[in-house]
Amino acid sequence: MGLFRRTRTEPEPPMGPTPFIAEVLTRIGEQYGGFDTIAPLPPGRDGPGMEVAIHIACDPAPAREPSMRGAGLIRTARAFADRTEVYDGDRLIARFDDLTSADVFGPGS
DSSP, X not given: OOTTOOOOOOOOOOOOOOHHHHHHHHHHTOOEEEEEEEEEOOTTSSSSOEEEEEEEOOOOOTTSOTTXXXXXXXXXXXXXXXXXXXXXXXXXXXXXXXXXGGGTSOTTO
């Protein structure tokens, strides 16, 4: 009897970036690496806002398993009420006065 047998399913295809992340990556000339995280900025990081860690696309290290998408390289976007700053490690690489924390989740969120 197959009452408890599950049919094999294919893994869900990876989701693409949100519009905010796609816009940041387009402006800095990078491609999406398949993974990102978002969290409130920790205290002492220039005021209230969101910190978005974006994995960028590049050749993965040969030692990585196929299930590990991306190469571990990230850019960090700090989104505030009046601007977004993009960092490569501790180095500021871009500032956008027309992208704000309101753009992180999109309209109606």
